[in-house]
Amino acid sequence: MTTPVRIAQLSCGPEYSGVQKEIDQAAKAVDAEIFYPDISLADIRRDFTAFGLDVRSPDLKLAIARAKALVEGRVEADAVFIATCFRCAEAAIVRNELRRYIHENSKLPVVSYSFTERTTSGTLLTRMEALTTIARRRALLARETQVGLTLGLDSGSSTTKAVVMRDNKIIGTGWLPTTDVLESANATIQQALDMAGVKREEIQAVGTTGYGRFLVGEKIKADLIQEELTVNSKGAVFLADCQHGPSTVIDIGGMDNKAISVQDGIPGTFTMGGICAGASGRFLEMTAKRLGVDITELGPLALKGMSKQVAMNSYCIVFGTQSLVNALAAGSSKEDVAAAACHSVAEQVFEQQLQEVDIREPVIMVGGTSLIKGLVFAMGELLQVEIVVPPYSQYIGAVGSALLSSGFIREK
Amino acid sequence: MAKVFIYPATSLILSDLVARFGHTPLSAAQSIREHIQTAGLESPPLQISPEDPKKGLKYAAVEVPSGVRGRMSLYGPMIEDAEAGIIIHDADLAFGCMGCARTNELIIFLLKKRDIPVLELNYPKTDAEGAEFVAAIRDFLVGLGREK
Numbered sequence: 001m002t003t004p005v006r007i008a009q010l011s012c013g014p015e016y017s018g019v020q021k022e023i024d025q026a027a028k029a030v031d032a033e034i035f036y037p038d039i040s041l042a043d044i045r046r047d048f049t050a051f052g053l054d055v056r057s058p059d060l061k062l063a064i065a066r067a068k069a070l071v072e073g074r075v076e077a078d079a080v081f082i083a084t085c086f087r088c089a090e091a092a093i094v095r096n097e098l099r100r101y102i103h104e105n106s107k108l109p110v111v112s113y114s115f116t117e118r119t120t121s122g123t124l125l126t127r128m129e130a131l132t133t134i135a136r137r138r139a140l141l142a143r144e145t146q147v148g149l150t151l152g153l154d155s156g157s158s159t160t161k162a163v164v165m166r167d168n169k170i171i172g173t174g175w176l177p178t179t180d181v182l183e184s185a186n187a188t189i190q191q192a193l194d195m196a197g198v199k200r201e202e203i204q205a206v207g208t209t210g211y212g213r214f215l216v217g218e219k220i221k222a223d224l225i226q227e228e229l230t231v232n233s234k235g236a237v238f239l240a241d242c243q244h245g246p247s248t249v250i251d252i253g254g255m256d257n258k259a260i261s262v263q264d265g266i267p268g269t270f271t272m273g274g275i276c277a278g279a280s281g282r283f284l285e286m287t288a289k290r291l292g293v294d295i296t297e298l299g300p301l302a303l304k305g306m307s308k309q310v311a312m313n314s315y316c317i318v319f320g321t322q323s324l325v326n327a328l329a330a331g332s333s334k335e336d337v338a339a340a341a342c343h344s345v346a347e348q349v350f351e352q353q354l355q356e357v358d359i360r361e362p363v364i365m366v367g368g369t370s371l372i373k374g375l376v377f378a379m380g381e382l383l384q385v386e387i388v389v390p391p392y393s394q395y396i397g398a399v400g401s402a403l404l405s406s407g408f409i410r411e412k
Numbered sequence: 413m414a415k416v417f418i419y420p421a422t423s424l425i426l427s428d429l430v431a432r433f434g435h436t437p438l439s440a441a442q443s444i445r446e447h448i449q450t451a452g453l454e455s456p457p458l459q460i461s462p463e464d465p466k467k468g469l470k471y472a473a474v475e476v477p478s479g480v481r482g483r484m485s486l487y488g489p490m491i492e493d494a495e496a497g498i499i500i501h502d503a504d505l506a507f508g509c510m511g512c513a514r515t516n517e518l519i520i521f522l523l524k525k526r527d528i529p530v531l532e533l534n535y536p537k538t539d540a541e542g543a544e545f546v547a548a549i550r551d552f553l554v555g556l557g558r559e560k
Contacts, residue, residue, distance in 0.1 A: 012511060013479025016486075018462035041506055059511030085477030090513065117465040117478040 005032040005132040008077035010066050010098060012059035013085040019119045023083065026124035030132045037066040037075040053097055060084075060094045067098045071105045078135035081128075082112035096356060103261070103269050103358070109134040110269055112356070127272060130229035134266060140407050141230060141266050144243045148204045148409045151192065152402030153185055153220075154228070154395070155212030158254025158281065159368060160184040163398035164196035164203070165406070172196025173395055181212040182219055189220070205408045207231070207401030211255075223408035228397050229258060229270050235400030236364045237265045239390035246360035250349070250379065250387075251367040251396065254281045257349050261357040271356045279348030281369040283317055287341040290324055291334050295372070298338050302374020305335030307343035320344060342374035343381075350382045362388045366396035414556045417494035417523060419516075421487060423508025426498060429546075433553035438490040440510070460485070472518060483515040488522070496556050497523045497530040498549060504535060529556065 007027055014020045027034045039047075039062075047065035055061060063082070069075045082098055084091030095112045102110045111127045113119075134141065146168045154161040156178060162185075164172035174191030178184045193200060207224035208217035209231040217225035228251075236249040249260040257280060260270040288298040310332050312323040320341075327337050363385050365376055370393040380387045392399060414435050418426040421440040430437035460482045468481030471488040491497075499520055500507070510516050524530060531552040536542040 013477065013482070016460050016482035016512075017465055017478035018460045018482060019478075044505065056513035057511060058505060058509045058513075061505075062511075085479040087475060088477040088479070088514065091477075115478070117462050117482070 010063040025121035080110040086114040152398035154397030155210040162192035205405040207405030231400035235396040299373035302338035305339030307339040310340035312340040346378035414495040420508030
């Protein structure tokens with residue numbers, strides 16, 4: 001039995017929203033426990049004033065004082081979870097500033113979340129899992145080189161990816177749309193094994209990630225079953241060859257998006273989610289289908305167009321699609337519509353998620369959508385940085401899994 | 413005797429003062445106690461069940477944060493039930509404190525909207541102000557008894 005990871009909760013409102021139980025359950029599911037840093041009234045008065053953010057809500061003042069106690073080492077914790085009500089502007093300011101303050105002044109992994117009364121433990125699970133992994137498995141995450149013969153599988157919401165690695169090199173890949181989770185996984189693994197020219201029984205260690213990680217991981221007896229936030233961070237810095245120092249990883253997925261601020265290959269702060277599929281790869285798939293082109297052609301098409309020629313806002317996928325249809329009906333070119341769609345998705349991610357992490361160069365885009373050049377261009381324009389898309393970026397989760405799972409070879 | 417809603421609703425001192433003059437304080441402790449002790453399928457493990465923010469919709473619309481609505485599901489019915497109110501502005505945290513400033517603004521607004529006697533005072537900063545403060549509350553509560 002391992003010692004539970006102690007996660008300090010800084011919050012305003014979860015108990016009054018009926019979701020505290022969900023937060024506790026999510027933590028318990030990953031062998032962690034939530035606790036409130038214990039501080040005195042004098043601490044609150046002093047620390048709130050010293051922090052300098054003059055908010056009105058006493059619960060937020062308390063959260064600020066608790067954050068200072070954690071950073072200054074007066075209360076010990078392994079990780080920090082910041083939670084406030086969705087749609088509260090005052091709380092959003094505090095949430096952002098506390099996350100930044102803790103990230104800049106301590107080594108504590110921190111994640112923040114804005115909840116509604118509908119938030120469930122399932123929604124919080126991946127975030128809690130990432131927090132506990134960073135706190136508990138720093139040694140594993142410190143791995144920079146893949147050794148032996150390992151297999152990594154990323155069972156994603158849209159596609160399943162597999163990678164076979166030998167002695168720090170990718171020797172086989174597989175990629176199929178996710179239909180039946182297990183069947184897709186088996187077929188993708190076989191693709192990667194065939195390309196690598198190795199047999200399943202020769203593989204020394206296996207790692208799984210993505211939505212189907214538990215189901216597939218148990219079935220194929222994986223050595224490592226790990227959420228995609230930490231795995232993708234490792235994969236990204238490995239492939240982009242920037243394992244030391246800061247970086248930012250952006251993964252616009254088929255169902256949700258991840259933005260991770262990374263230091264030495266380990267996630268510091270991260271956001272995960274997205275309001276609507278309008279801010280995900282799914283919208284680009286729909287755009288390609290409506291334009292009558294393959295998704296692989298959408299990126300080059302977008303690079304030829306001018307996004308400003310078409311008004312498009314994919315905050316909602318339904319309205320986004322409506323703008324798309326209207327633009328085509330009004331005679332806009334396919335190129336301009338493709339560019340506008342890419343710009344719109346990049347803009348949604350920029351507005352909804354990238355505001356919540358510190359963007360530090362290099363900015364690495366990964367996942368299947370990083371192959372859509374128009375999207376990478378649009379993101380670079382918005383961030384005013386040159387985006388790095390490493391080779392094999394679409395296999396990022398599988399590469400991260402294969403890399404990290406090689407740490408288990410010696411144990412066997 | 414009157415039912416007196418107190419703000420901050422968590423103030424034990426204010427609650428005690430109201431009770432000493434024979435009135436019924438409507439406070440957070442009472443509401444939360446009833447909430448927990450009322451047997452039923454939805455008796456929550458904490459103060460609030462996920463259903464409560466929906467009950468708070470009576471006082472704040474769906475675009476209002478869930479924490480405000482959850483709190484209003486506790487305080488809203490008490491404000492409706494109140495026959496008088498005492499509001500202490502800018503109270504010290506030790507006197508009584510309610511976590512969410514937006515909920516607090518709504519509570520004060522709804523209480524003032526009721527056509528009932530409401531005493532508004534600033535929290536005292538000196539001993540002299542403290543004596544005036546207690547005297548003002550005493551006079552208000554005694555007056556309430558006479559009206560009845």
